Amino acid sequence: MNSPELVLMKGNEAIGEAAVRAGCRYFFGYPIxxxxxxxxxxxxxxxxxxxxxxxxxxxxSAINMVxxxxxxxxxxxxxxxxxxxxxxxxxxxxxxxxELPAVIINIMRGSPGLGGIHPSQADYFQSTKGGGxxxxxxxVLAPASVxxxxxxxxxxxxxxxxxxxxxxxxxxxxxxxxxxxxxxPEMLSVPxxxxxxxxxxxxxxxGPNIIHTLYLPADDLEAHCRQLFAKYRRIEEREKRSMExxxxxxxxxxxxxxxxxxxxxxxxxxxxxxxxxxxxxxxxTLWPFPDKALVKAAAGAKRVITVxxxxxxxxxxxxxxxxxxxxxxFYGRVGQVPTPEELFDRLMQLRxxxx
Amino acid sequence: xxQVIVLTGGFGSGKSELAINLxxxxxxxxxxxxxxxxxxxxxxxxxxxxxxxxxxxVKAVVPPDEWLATELPVLSPGLRGLLRAPAGMxxxxxxxxxxxxxxxxxxxxxxxQVKHQIWLVVNPFRPFSQDVAGITVLxxxxxxxxxxxxxxxxxxxxxxxATQLDHVLKGHEVVEQAAxxxxxxxxxxxxxxxxxxxxxxxxxxxxCVPLVPLEIHLVPRWLQAGSNLI
Numbered sequence: 090m091n092s093p094e095l096v097l098m099k100g101n102e103a104i105g106e107a108a109v110r111a112g113c114r115y116f117f118g119y120p121i122x123x124x125x126x127x128x129x130x131x132x133x134x135x136x137x138x139x140x141x142x143x144x145x146x147x148x149x150s151a152i153n154m155v156x157x158x159x160x161x162x163x164x165x166x167x168x169x170x171x172x173x174x175x176x177x178x179x180x181x182x183x184x185x186x187x188e189l190p191a192v193i194i195n196i197m198r199g200s201p202g203l204g205g206i207h208p209s210q211a212d213y214f215q216s217t218k219g220g221g222x223x224x225x226x227x228x229v230l231a232p233a234s235v236x237x238x239x240x241x242x243x244x245x246x247x248x249x250x251x252x253x254x255x256x257x258x259x260x261x262x263x264x265x266x267x268x269x270x271x272x273x274p275e276m277l278s279v280p281x282x283x284x285x286x287x288x289x290x291x292x293x294x295x296g297p298n299i300i301h302t303l304y305l306p307a308d309d310l311e312a313h314c315r316q317l318f319a320k321y322r323r324i325e326e327r328e329k330r331s332m333e334x335x336x337x338x339x340x341x342x343x344x345x346x347x348x349x350x351x352x353x354x355x356x357x358x359x360x361x362x363x364x365x366x367x368x369x370x371x372x373x374t375l376w377p378f379p380d381k382a383l384v385k386a387a388a389g390a391k392r393v394i395t396v397x398x399x400x401x402x403x404x405x406x407x408x409x410x411x412x413x414x415x416x417x418x419f420y421g422r423v424g425q426v427p428t429p430e431e432l433f434d435r436l437m438q439l440r441x442x443x444x
Numbered sequence: 445x446x447q448v449i450v451l452t453g454g455f456g457s458g459k460s461e462l463a464i465n466l467x468x469x470x471x472x473x474x475x476x477x478x479x480x481x482x483x484x485x486x487x488x489x490x491x492x493x494x495x496x497x498x499x500x501x502v503k504a505v506v507p508p509d510e511w512l513a514t515e516l517p518v519l520s521p522g523l524r525g526l527l528r529a530p531a532g533m534x535x536x537x538x539x540x541x542x543x544x545x546x547x548x549x550x551x552x553x554x555x556x557q558v559k560h561q562i563w564l565v566v567n568p569f570r571p572f573s574q575d576v577a578g579i580t581v582l583x584x585x586x587x588x589x590x591x592x593x594x595x596x597x598x599x600x601x602x603x604x605x606a607t608q609l610d611h612v613l614k615g616h617e618v619v620e621q622a623a624x625x626x627x628x629x630x631x632x633x634x635x636x637x638x639x640x641x642x643x644x645x646x647x648x649x650x651x652c653v654p655l656v657p658l659e660i661h662l663v664p665r666w667l668q669a670g671s672n673l674i
Contacts, residue, residue, distance in 0.1 A: 095603040095611070097569045099458050106571070122515045123487070126455075206515055234670075265666060266487040268456045270569075272604035355666035429666045
């Protein structure tokens with residue numbers, strides 16, 4: 090059997106390499122722990138593939154460079170961590186309104202404020218509920234392994250271009266730093282900017298393309314927003330993704346994403362060995378949130394418990410999706426990823442509560 | 445036994461795990477100290493296992509507790525003193541490739557005065573050290589930052605939890621080739637402790653260097669398992 094060649098890569102590096110293989114040749118960013126290795130890797134890699142890496146003077150500048158490059162038809166990416174993503178919010182709103190494809194990476198860190206460099210999942214609201222001003226949505230992908238960080242980077246670029254919309258990938262400090270064996274995808278060809286009929290590529294044989302986000306007449310703005318939301322409805326219909334583990338007969342359902350889903354899986358396995366009917370539902374797209382799949386997975390559950398590295402953000406979407414069907418608990422840590430042991434203990438407590 | 449063992453290498457070479465394993469092994473035979481000199485990585489550093497080291501009699505020279513969870517270039521005071529008068533075996537874990545090696549550059553004079561070894565830990569399954577050319581570039585850059593020549597390569601071919609015997613054999617060949625090219629000895633071959641029993645037959649036959657079993661200390665067990673959420 091010809092298995093793919095494995096290399097050992099750190100999450101951050103893997104994202105950089107995956108972007109290059111997905112045809113991305115432009116990266117504009119700014120250093121911040123724990124994602125700086127994405128910049129370092131791409132600053133080393135891009136020149137060798139005729140790409141351009143520019144370290145902007147701030148994240149505000151970086152996201153605007155992304156806007157410009159995307160408008161000119163380039164496949165472009167940026168990366169940052171929590172406070173840096175906060176600085177990018179205005180730019181993201183612009184990119185969404187201008188209907189430009191772009192990929193943004195958020196390797197989340199301790200917050201709010203300067204916080205710390207520890208892993209975090211506390212930017213869920215920021216990217217799923219807005220973050221930037223105005224009526225727009227951001228597609229949010231949540232990988233749980235270095236291999237998925239590679240696979241979803243490719244997916245992010247293709248979704249971004251399919252829908253002409255920005256896509257963000259959530260990592261956290263631990264995922265950015267951990268080393269795992271991965272198989273790298275084939276190198277895709279770089280798309281030509283002129284393949285995008287809407288991009289500003291010069292006026293050879295056509296009228297001007299104007300990329301803008303200003304809609305002065307009220308009706309124009311309303312029509313524009315309705316158009317954006319018709320698109321978001323299509324994305325909701327087609328692009329919800331999730332994974333499940335042991336949900337068929339689950340009486341208790343754990344809901345977790347990203348790195349926490351790995352911990353949750355280990356806890357669920359241990360609880361199953363102890364005879365508990367517990368399962369795991371793992372959202373992969375945080376927007377659009379896989380509500381229908383969650384309702385189905387929780388069909389037989391007497392209790393749902395959402396686990397996050399935050400004070401509780403995704404839990405609100407879990408409660409929204411499940412309504413009054415079942416009680417939803419929350420277990421959260423800040424600054425540290427919970428251990429399977431502590432989750433297991435919590436599950437054992439729940440077991441006696443729901444019996 | 446009194447010697448300073450300096451471990452340098454690329455990101456993901458496994459030098460921190462090796463440093464911890466070596467320090468624990470030396471502590472079984474006499475006084476042993478582990479110095480965490482990583483000034484570039486924010487996580488997965490030997491300072492995180494302070495408690496395990498202490499419980500096993502290894503003196504850990506790491507930044508003070510309040511600075512443990514930072515990425516600041518903090519060096520513990522007393523490094524120079526420790527090098528001038530090493531008590532027993534001293535292991536220096538020097539992270540950060542060539543950038544981190546400047547820490548050694550700052551103490552190269554003291555290092556030259558004591559009995560020491562400086563190993564480049566090599567994992568040929570890491571992107572920039574997959575062949576002789578890559579390993580040579582890494583070696584030169586680290587020597588430049590460290591201002592002192594390497595004395596050997598330590599072979600650590602692995603792809604984490606997916607490592608098969610074939611990876612180790614093929615990877616080790618690359619390290620041997622690099623060693624010949626650089627004119628350096630290969631000082632050892634790291635193997636996951638759990639696999640040594642099954643693999644030692646072939647490894648001892650085909651790789652003529654001491655086998656060093658490695659327990660993983662920096663990666664939590666649940667993360668070592670890999671991910672396959674269906």
